[in-house]
Amino acid sequence: MSNTIKQLALAWAAALALGTGADAASLKIATLAPEGSSWMREMRAAGDAVKTATEGRVELKFFPGGVMGNGETVLRKIKLGQLNGGAFAASELTPVNPDVAVYGLPFQFSDLNQVRSARAKLDPQIK
Incomplete structure (x- = not known):
């Protein structure tokens, strides 16, 4: 897994875990990257690293292949709070x-x- 993706994912997850005070959090992240692609393998590896580093308090749930819409739709869903992030x-x-x-x-x-x-x-x- 690339260090950049891992570092960003860990920083984001740590900020969320420290800022919410909740027992567990699930971050919903959409992307156009197809399931099975190298991008999704990297993102899933980052998700595993986040879950391990936060002792299961933060989990990344990915929506690959554009199932949540195109970039514009994903941005709108982030603004509405329906998604927590996207890979663009x-x-x-x-x-x-x-x-x-x-x-x-x-x-x-x-x-x-x-x-x-x-x-x-x-x-x-x-x-």
Whole structure:
């Protein structure tokens, strides 16, 4: 599992577990990624890591393959509280924040270290 996905999932789950005071929480996350794809394998591995790290207090429930709708629909469902999150392509988030389009530019980075360096500088500006 990629460290970035694992770190994001663990941080998100820890924030939720510390902030709610509830015994257990289930986060509903939608994505267009097809079941069985490498993306879903990574997300499910992150979900397992979250469940283990929180001793079962936080569980990630995934809705793959667009069963909750396209990116726009998923964003609406998040705003309404029907979903807790989504895994999006940069192009799906540009209507909300056009600056996100920078992550979809092709051939800008030659390796993962360059991506991490750019994200360290750009993420705070885009948030």
